[in-house]
Amino acid sequence: MSLRVRKPGLFTTVQDLGRPGLGRWGVSPCGAMDPLALTLANLLVGNRAEAAGLEATAQGPELVFDREATFALTGADLSATLDGTRIAPGQAQRAHAGQTLKFGARAHGARAYLAVAGGLGRSARVFQGSVATDIEAGLGGLEGRALRAGDVLELEPQPPFQARAVRGAWARWYQPPDVVRYIPEPASQLPSEARAGFEASAFRISSRSNRVGYRLEGLALPSGSAGGLQLSEPVAPGTIQLPPDGHPIVLMADRQTTGGYPRLGHVIRADVPRLAQRWLGDSVTFRAVTLEEARQALHEQQAWLEEAVG
Amino acid sequence: MMDVPYIQPMGDSAFVIRFGESISPQVHERVVGVFHSLESCREGWVVDLVPGYASVMVVYDAARAKPEDVRSWITAALPHMRAEPRNYRALEIPVWYHPSVGPDLEPLARDKGLSVEALISLHTQPEYRVYMLGFRPGFPFLGGLDPRLFASRHSTPRAMVPAGSVGIGGQQTGVYPVKSPGGWRLLGRTPLKLFSPEAESPFTLGVGDRVRFVSIPEAQYRELGGEVPS
Numbered sequence: 001m002s003l004r005v006r007k008p009g010l011f012t013t014v015q016d017l018g019r020p021g022l023g024r025w026g027v028s029p030c031g032a033m034d035p036l037a038l039t040l041a042n043l044l045v046g047n048r049a050e051a052a053g054l055e056a057t058a059q060g061p062e063l064v065f066d067r068e069a070t071f072a073l074t075g076a077d078l079s080a081t082l083d084g085t086r087i088a089p090g091q092a093q094r095a096h097a098g099q100t101l102k103f104g105a106r107a108h109g110a111r112a113y114l115a116v117a118g119g120l121g122r123s124a125r126v127f128q129g130s131v132a133t134d135i136e137a138g139l140g141g142l143e144g145r146a147l148r149a150g151d152v153l154e155l156e157p158q159p160p161f162q163a164r165a166v167r168g169a170w171a172r173w174y175q176p177p178d179v180v181r182y183i184p185e186p187a188s189q190l191p192s193e194a195r196a197g198f199e200a201s202a203f204r205i206s207s208r209s210n211r212v213g214y215r216l217e218g219l220a221l222p223s224g225s226a227g228g229l230q231l232s233e234p235v236a237p238g239t240i241q242l243p244p245d246g247h248p249i250v251l252m253a254d255r256q257t258t259g260g261y262p263r264l265g266h267v268i269r270a271d272v273p274r275l276a277q278r279w280l281g282d283s284v285t286f287r288a289v290t291l292e293e294a295r296q297a298l299h300e301q302q303a304w305l306e307e308a309v310g
Numbered sequence: 311m312m313d314v315p316y317i318q319p320m321g322d323s324a325f326v327i328r329f330g331e332s333i334s335p336q337v338h339e340r341v342v343g344v345f346h347s348l349e350s351c352r353e354g355w356v357v358d359l360v361p362g363y364a365s366v367m368v369v370y371d372a373a374r375a376k377p378e379d380v381r382s383w384i385t386a387a388l389p390h391m392r393a394e395p396r397n398y399r400a401l402e403i404p405v406w407y408h409p410s411v412g413p414d415l416e417p418l419a420r421d422k423g424l425s426v427e428a429l430i431s432l433h434t435q436p437e438y439r440v441y442m443l444g445f446r447p448g449f450p451f452l453g454g455l456d457p458r459l460f461a462s463r464h465s466t467p468r469a470m471v472p473a474g475s476v477g478i479g480g481q482q483t484g485v486y487p488v489k490s491p492g493g494w495r496l497l498g499r500t501p502l503k504l505f506s507p508e509a510e511s512p513f514t515l516g517v518g519d520r521v522r523f524v525s526i527p528e529a530q531y532r533e534l535g536g537e538v539p540s
Binding site: 237268 | 316318319320321322323324326328331332333345357358359360361362363364365366367369372373376377442443444445446447448449451488490507512513516517
């Protein structure tokens with residue numbers, strides 16, 4: 001039982017919820033850029049939230065099922081079709097033996113997630129309990145790399161098909177798409193104009209962005225004299241750094257574990273999925289919130305997620 | 311140096327505990343002490359504990375713990391800060407110092423007005439401390455470098471530095487455990503593996519360990535399994 005890769009797409013990797021907890025060893029967490037979308041896809045096919053799926057970037061792959069299987073798509077809408085029939089994201093689907101899953105034009109979002117019942121981790125390397133692909137270090141996934149034509153992903157035995165769909169509007173967690181909430185750094189060494197400029201700017205996501213970080217293009221912010229001379233210290237999820245050139249970088253799933261640039265703040269966890277679905281060239285602005293607001297937002301999202309699939 | 315560590319949230323999923331802004335063995339002993347103290351009373355919602363030069367980061371699951379609970383947990387653990395464990399590992403890292411595997415060896419010696427032999431001798435003299443691991447799995451940031459060898463990174467990093475390369479970046483020295491891009495000045499290469507993903511214990515060095523470099527000739531480097539560029 002397998003899923004054959006006929007075309008790999010732009011950049012398709014095996015991802016689960018990553019391997020956080022290894023920061024002391026210099027190991028990046030990796031895992032799905034949009035963990036909410038991967039979790040939903042897994043729940044739709046009856047998997048645990050942390051099962052492995054595929055993350056397709058902007059331009060999806062072409063995959064052939066050699067047996068009947070249950071699958072689901074979430075995240076970006078990349079105009080998926082199964083043997084030519086449009087596939088709606090957000091519900092369990094049945095593929096028959098020999099059917100081809102193809103992706104087309106990017107309608108919205110950046111990353112689509114494919115989950116198959118039983119998970120897609122069987123052919124992937126496990127490192128420290130996770131099969132998440134770490135491209136930078138060459139760990140997990142298929143030989144630590146993105147999919148190639150000819151790759152084969154072994155499937156688990158398929159349970160009988162069960163119709164499941166996401167209840168209600170999951171799009172709410174991605175709205176408004178271009179506003180991302182963040183918590184400013186309380187004791188930043190940066191000049192106060194840096195923060196003011198950061199919040200007043202509409203940035204564009206640079207074409208040099210990737211799973212390690214999103215580089216933001218816009219007016220250069222004043223980075224003061226602190227730039228680059230700070231002691232390297234551990235970086236947190238969503239850390240927004242300001243290098244001496246004045247163009248912020250938001251650290252994403254494949255971030256290194258430490259960094260020496262001064263920080264503007266941190267993207268709140270509830271909005272990481274939203275930012276992960278912004279694509280190169282898209283605009284984004286940042287709105288400061290308190291720790292309490294961030295907590296509220298995450299709790300709402302988590303509570304929704306518990307009831308989301310049925 | 312601050313006497314009372316400074317605890318600060320980093321976004322909604324982490325706290326940082328800072329012990330000052332300097333690199334010193336004394337500050338780092340406190341870092342390692344607090345790191346072990348937190349580790350020994352770890353809660354289920356702790357996602358990661360990451361020691362740095364002068365700080366420890368606590369990453370927590372914000373869906374399961376409130377920030378005030380995390381802060382209280384940290385505050386409660388601080389007075390029980392343990393002395394740095396004495397059972398750190400002291401490791402000798404054999405290095406073949408040679409231009410063919412250390413392209414910056416000769417230019418750096420020239421810059422510093424040293425003979426290659428004198429440079430090697432300065433680099434093999436100290437016992438270094440592993441201040442932190444970062445950049446790539448198992449990459450040790452080693453402190454204790456002789457100030458005569460401080461050297462800025464290349465302004466344009468090399469696209470590919472082979473695994474095992476030993477280099478200098480600013481006031482630190484270190485070893486590339488896996489091949490990667492890199493801007494450090496390369497002096498030589500070790501046949502020793504610092505990262506073996508398939509092994510049960512994949513990491514050779516941990517934070518707080520001590521390292522000494524030992525100069526070895528090419529023959530021994532080859533014997534120990536070192537690769538020689540063709």
